[in-house]
Amino acid sequence: MTNPPQPQTWPALTGFDPDEPVLPADRRVTDGPDPRFGDLPRWDLTASGLAPNLNAAQAHLRFDVYPDGWVPVAKTLAMAMLQPVHPVVRQAGIYRSNRPYKLKSIRHVLTELRYLAEWAATAGLSEELSAWTHADGEAYLASRKARSFSAGRSANDLLRHLGDFRGLLPNGGLSVQVSPWAARSSGEVKTPVIPPExxxxxxxxCWTYIDTFAADITAARDEITLLDTRGPKYREVRPSTRDIDDALDAWLSSPEAFVPLHIYTLGRARAGDINWDGLGLCTTPGLSGTNFYGNRGPARQLRVRQAIGQGVPTRYGYSSVQPAAVERPDSTHGPWISGFDRIIVSKELTQLRNAAYIFVAIMTMMRDSEVQSLATGAIGTHYGAPAVTSTLHKMQPHGGTPQRWWVSEPVVTALKVAEQITLDENRLFGAVRESVHRDLTGFDQYEQIRSFVAWVNDHSPQNGLERIPATPLAPHMFRRTMAVITANEPDGEIALGITLKHNAVRALANATTSGYAAPTPEWAKEFEHHAKEAxxxxxxxxxxRHAQGDHALRGPGATTFANGLADITDRAKTTVAIGNERMLRALLRDEFATIRLGTLNHCLGDPAKALCLExxxxxxxxxxxxPSMCQPATCRNSVITDQHLPIWLREESDLVDKLKDKRMAPVHRQRLETQLADVRKITHQEPK
Known part of the structure; x- marks a missing residue:
């Protein structure tokens, strides 16, 4: 084995050009600005594609929040994370994953950098990180750990990034060595479960809104829209005073006459007062609410009140839609709402949208970004079953990847309701009403979930719905709660597997279908090729890391893996100049053609060494x-890298804590001790 190249052999660093585009052309997936490295005070990265559940401000990276000396550090870090295969990064000898960081991760790092700059100013340290000592780094990490668990982890991540990218940073980089974060874990999932009550x-x-209320709400919306077309703003000729009075008198004397009342208090409108705008829409031709004010207004208002006194009925709202009758919690029976007018229809449309969103998020177990990526026309079929097409964002390239989710018939119903009320064909769960004040393209999911609960409770029991306890709710809690329910119901694991089909749709489809859906050998090779490239x-x-002398490999297969990496280093010297990204990937792909990358370990994929195939x-x-039968601690195919090690360290810590229980039955203690011995084969092994 030859000696690995030393860091000082890399070409001299030239740095990023101020006019260098922050986003390469192939990363621009939508319209937006084209920021350059030298731009201040911010980079607008909208063109990289923002998940629909994020607001536009989250596509901005701001640099005017740092002291002047820290701005180059922040911009260089951001650029390297956005373009990890940029020639400047490679020339600096930095070979990290070729997958660009997500904007959320970059913002997280840059936020922590602000805290580091503030702490450095307090501690009397400069922005020249190369002058910092190991004790300085440890002092900062200790100060953040003392604040909170999450702050300590964020500080650890930042120091590791600064160390990893030190070859790029102005004034030299940070040489502080930071260990991988190995926090103790109870093994419990942190996401809360929504209580059954x-x-x-x-x-x-939600289902009552979708199945019962939706028809009334949309019918009232359509009727009021039609009434608006008969209103004064659509007439070319302005009616005379006599025409207005005649229209009002004709309506009040007709057999179907009624006087509409406000349903909801908003602005100048008070619930129970006469709705003059609504009354104007009832007449022929339609009048304006302003016709009941001004010089002739008092006289017309008096005529209306006299008509009420003479027997003309009043009615909440002015739509002719008769609300559906519901059974209320107090055993009474009646309409779920008193009536419909413009204000209440707008309010109910919003809550109908919220009900459909919550129901779809719960019943599909899709992530918030995936639900909000749904567009009109998303409903279809996949292998004969109802399915929707949306965009998977987590762990995907910028802009996301189209994906299918199988859904149930009630979910299809909810999505069809959402299609009827959305204003944007690209956003099924976007705005449901227009506004001249601001661009209502989306909605704040957290705010709207609270809004739905409050609206239901404010109108219970008339709406026939029981009150919903005021519990903190968030989209990720829906997914967690449904996972608990399906795991505890009969055949729950099967149901969960079907619901979470986006994790295994291709494997499941290939195992159960044939004919036209079966891939040809050529396509099978294409799929395998893409997997190997990734x-x-x-x-x-x-x-x-191995080429630069960082030996951090463990596991029974560590020596084989290390020898393969060393072989790549030798061949890279003789066949291609180090830094040629494409050729380097080709060499790695050929050397490790059977490797499978996992969360707990890498599997070298050699059938002759696989314990799972004995x-x-x-x-x-x-x-x-x-993979499901893998024995990472003992199989000669198993390789543990520094990315896997924190999980093993947490497992060791958990097992040690459990074994402190002196009341544990001997059989359970023996089982845990065996597990601990296997784990320590990894954690106590000398890295290769």
Missing amino acids: TFWPLVRA AAGELVADWA GASAAVKAGGPI
Whole structure:
């Protein structure tokens, strides 16, 4: 094995050109500004594609929040994270994953950098990070850990980034060595579960809106829209005073006459007062609410009140739609709402949109960004079952990746209701009303979930819905709660697997379908090629660390993996100049053609070494290792990198804590001790 190249052998750093585009052309997935490295005070990265559940401000990276000396550090960090395969980054000898960081991750790092700059000013340290000592880094980390668990983790992440990218940073980089974050974990999922007393009333309220109220709300909306077309703003000739009085008298003396009342208090409108705008829409031709004010207004108002006194009925709202009758919690029976007018229809349309959003998020277990990516026309079928097409954003390139989710018939109903009320064909859960004051393209999901609960409770029991307890709610809690429910119902794990089909749709489809849906050998090779290319891109970071003398590999397969990386280093010297990203990936792809990258370990994929295939038939072995039967601590295919190690350290810590229980049954203690011994084969192993 040859000696790995030393960092000082890399070409001299030239830095980023001030006119360098922050976003490469292939990363611009939508319209937006084209920021340059030298731009101040911010970079607007809208063109990179923002998940629909994020607001436009979250596409901005601001640099006017740092002291002047820290601005180059912030911009260089951001640029390197946005373009990890940029020639300048490679020339600096930095080989991390070729996958660009998400905007959220970059914003997180830059926010922590502000705290570091503030702490440095207090501690009397300059922005020249190369002058900092290891004790300085440890002091900052300790100060953040003392604040909170999350602050300590953020500080650890920032110091590691500064160390990883030190070859790029102006004035030299930070040479402080920071260990991987290995926080103790209880093993519990941190996302709260919605209590049953809140969850079931919420689901029932959403479905009632979708299944019962939606028809009334949309019918009233359509009717009021039609009435508006008969109003004065659509007439070319302005009616005379006599025409207005005749129209009012004709309406008040007609058999179908009524006087509409306000349903909702808003602005100058008071619930129970006469709705003059609504009355104007009832007449023929339609009048304006202003016709009941001014010089002739008092006399007309008097005639209306006299007509009420003479027997003309009043009615809440002015739509002819008769609300559906509901059974109320107090056993009474009656309409779910008193009537419809413009204000109440606008309010109810918003809550109908909220009900559909909550119901879809719960019943599909899609993430918030995925639900908000749904557009009109998303409903279809996949292998004969109802499915929707949306965009998967998590762990995907900028702009996301189209994906299908199988859904149930009630979800299809909810989505069809959402299609009827959205104003933007690209946003099924966007704005449902127009505004001249601001661009209402989307909605704040947290605010609107609270709004729906409050609206239901404010109108219970008339609406037939039981009150929903005031519990903190968020989209990620819907997914967590449904996971708990499906796991505890009969056949729940099967149901959960079907619901979470976006994690295994291709495997499931290939196993259960044939004919036209079966891939040809050529396409099968294409899919395998893309998988190998992706794996090679991730291995670039492992190769770079090994080539620079950073030995952090563990596991029974560590020596084999290290020898393969060393072989790549040798071939890179003789066949291609180091820094040629494309050729480097090709070498890695060929060397590790069977590798599978995982959360707990990497599997080298050699059937002859796989414990999971011991005793298996030749046909089974031909399919390669079986991930679900992996034994990472003992299989000769298993490789543990520094990315995997924190998980093993947490597992070791958890097992040690559990074994402190002196009341534990001997059989359970023996099982945990065996597990601990296996884990320590990794954590106590000398890195290769």
